[in-house]
Amino acid sequence: MNIEPNIFFWIILVAIVGIFALDLFSEWLNLKGLRLELPQDFKDVFDQEKYSKSLEYTRITTKFGAIQSSFDLLIFLFFWIIGGFGWLSDIIIGLDYNPIISGLLFFSILFIAAGLMNLPFEIHETFKIEAKFGFNKTTRSTFISDKIKGLFLGALIGLPVLGLIIWLFESFENAWLWGWIFLSGFSLLMAYLAPAVILPLFNKFEPLEEGELKSAINDMAETCKFPLTELSVMDGSKRSSKSNAFFTGFGKNKKIALYDTLIANHSTSELVAVLAHEIGHFKKKHIMQTLFLGIAQTGVLFFVLGFFIRSEPLSSAFGVTKPSVYCSLLFFTLLFKPISKILSVLMNILSRKNEFEADAYAANVTGNADSLITALKKLSADNLSNLTPHPFYVFMHYSHPPVSKRIIELSKLT
Numbered sequence: 001m002n003i004e005p006n007i008f009f010w011i012i013l014v015a016i017v018g019i020f021a022l023d024l025f026s027e028w029l030n031l032k033g034l035r036l037e038l039p040q041d042f043k044d045v046f047d048q049e050k051y052s053k054s055l056e057y058t059r060i061t062t063k064f065g066a067i068q069s070s071f072d073l074l075i076f077l078f079f080w081i082i083g084g085f086g087w088l089s090d091i092i093i094g095l096d097y098n099p100i101i102s103g104l105l106f107f108s109i110l111f112i113a114a115g116l117m118n119l120p121f122e123i124h125e126t127f128k129i130e131a132k133f134g135f136n137k138t139t140r141s142t143f144i145s146d147k148i149k150g151l152f153l154g155a156l157i158g159l160p161v162l163g164l165i166i167w168l169f170e171s172f173e174n175a176w177l178w179g180w181i182f183l184s185g186f187s188l189l190m191a192y193l194a195p196a197v198i199l200p201l202f203n204k205f206e207p208l209e210e211g212e213l214k215s216a217i218n219d220m221a222e223t224c225k226f227p228l229t230e231l232s233v234m235d236g237s238k239r240s241s242k243s244n245a246f247f248t249g250f251g252k253n254k255k256i257a258l259y260d261t262l263i264a265n266h267s268t269s270e271l272v273a274v275l276a277h278e279i280g281h282f283k284k285k286h287i288m289q290t291l292f293l294g295i296a297q298t299g300v301l302f303f304v305l306g307f308f309i310r311s312e313p314l315s316s317a318f319g320v321t322k323p324s325v326y327c328s329l330l331f332f333t334l335l336f337k338p339i340s341k342i343l344s345v346l347m348n349i350l351s352r353k354n355e356f357e358a359d360a361y362a363a364n365v366t367g368n369a370d371s372l373i374t375a376l377k378k379l380s381a382d383n384l385s386n387l388t389p390h391p392f393y394v395f396m397h398y399s400h401p402p403v404s405k406r407i408i409e410l411s412k413l414t
Contacts (some may be wrong), residue, residue, distance in 0.1 A: 002319060003083060008335060009317035015338045020073050026393045027062050033390035034058060041407055045374075045381040054384040057133050064129060068121045072243075075117060086319030089327055103166040103326030104159050111154075130240065133384060138239045149201055161186060169309050169325045176306035180299045187294070195248035195255060205232040205257060213263070216272050218254070224365055227281050230255040237261050242383050245271075247278050265382055270375035273366050280361030286354040293350075297343060301336065306331045352400040359406055363413040373410050376403050 003009065038051040046054070079085070088109065092102045114320030126143060130136035134227060138146075164182060169175040190198075199205070208214045208231045220230040236244065243262035248255045263271065281287055305328075308314055315323040316330050333340075365371035380387060380403050389402050400406075 003081065004313075004316040004319075005087075006313050006317055008314045008331075010313075012307075012334045012337070013316065013330075016073070016334065019337065019341050020069065021068070024066060026390070026396045027066055029390040030386070030393035031062055033061060033388055033393075034386070039288075039387050039404065039413070042377055042380065042387055043191065045377040046387075050381060050384075051387075053133065054381075054386065056386040058386045059286045060129055062134075064121075064125065068118070071121075072118070079304075080318060084321040085330075086321065089320045089322065089324065093322060093324075099170050099325060100166050102324070102327075104163055106326050107162060107330070108159070135240050135242055137237055137241060142238065146202060153201075157190075165329070166325050169329075174306075176302040179305075180302040183302075184295045184300055187298075188291075191248075195257070197284050199234075203238065204235045207231065208233050208258065208275065213268050213271060216268050217275055220272050220276055220366070221279070224276070224279050224283065226282065228256060232257050233260050233263065234258065235260055237264075243379060245274060245278065247282070265380060266291065266375055267371075269366075269368065269371040270378065273362055273368065273372035274375050276362035276366050277358045277372060278315045280358035280365075281354065283361060284354065286358065289354075290347075290351075293347070304336070305329070305332050308335065345396060348395075348397070348399050352394075352401045355400050355406070356409055359410055360413065363410055369410045369413045373407050373414075376406055376410075379403075 011118055028189055031318045034055050034183065036055070038046055038048055042051075086243060088106065092106050095102070095105075097105065123143075126136055126138055127140075161183070162364060165179050168178050168182070172178055208217075214231060217231060218228065232255070236242070241261055243259050243265060245256065245258045247261055248257070256278075258271070262274075266274070301318055308331075309328045310323040311328060311331075312323050314335065315321075318327070318331055320327050320331075359372060362372050366372070379385070387402075
């Protein structure tokens, strides 16, 4: 179980610590960039008291996130340096199970241990921080129920998928190709099934009542030639007062789900504008673009992974004396971390561009950019969003442009 400080050891160590430091630096810049004065464009939805509350929310959540990520990093480094991965690998090998069962046991132990260590942070965030700012609506029974359901679904779905990937790499020379095909197909299947099978396990979905809002949405969908087959309301207020809406479905089977909190806090014209924005993503082919890019990234990941399965130098960097497929899967994700971070930043750049395009589409199809501007402002106020994020923090983390920049671009279309 001796750790060998080889090239893989140093690459992974520098990458993990470096990315952590970079994220921490971006968060520090973000806090330094907070402005005490309420931006002029938001004075119609924020008063000074609410704005001060949003600043406090940003400070507390950022500092709490930094504490949690620091804890996670220290625990990981401690477990790694003392030879924890090698120790766990030796114990599982000693049980003499087949490679698939051994791999599932290996990952399950690590997953459960990580979940238990992070549970106090989740409880504090939900019942202290979110509650302090009036967001949390989750009861203790709902929190426990969600955890149990999550573990059940993880075991029911995640373990067979992981087991099959281990089996492929144990059985086939070109396992990376078969793994890529399988995981891509599985992702498409889950995107189709999740709204109908998984989401209803956690939330109730009821048809939107007949009335002005439903008629306006249906009219807008018809104008956009958007094949809307289902329009429902989700009880988002069961867990949080924050608002959202989302689209699901493929081909001609499109569905819209609105949070009940979104409906309660916005006018009909604002809701239609928000949904027109989401339809814009479909009409501009952003959904397919993201889907194919994700599949391509998965292919690259599996192709490179194929070179590191049962790699002795990679395994010895973690104190594992007998390389295995399941250990290699975990260690490779850590080795790939710098590339994953770069890809994440690049995908965020593309995503922010797509958001501007969807905003422009919504303004054009509704003929009313002001409704989307007002909706974005209200969402910022309702969610206590940071109105002045630092550009570097946006570059590193934001999948959506800052709302102030979206409003500037939309204002050009009024």
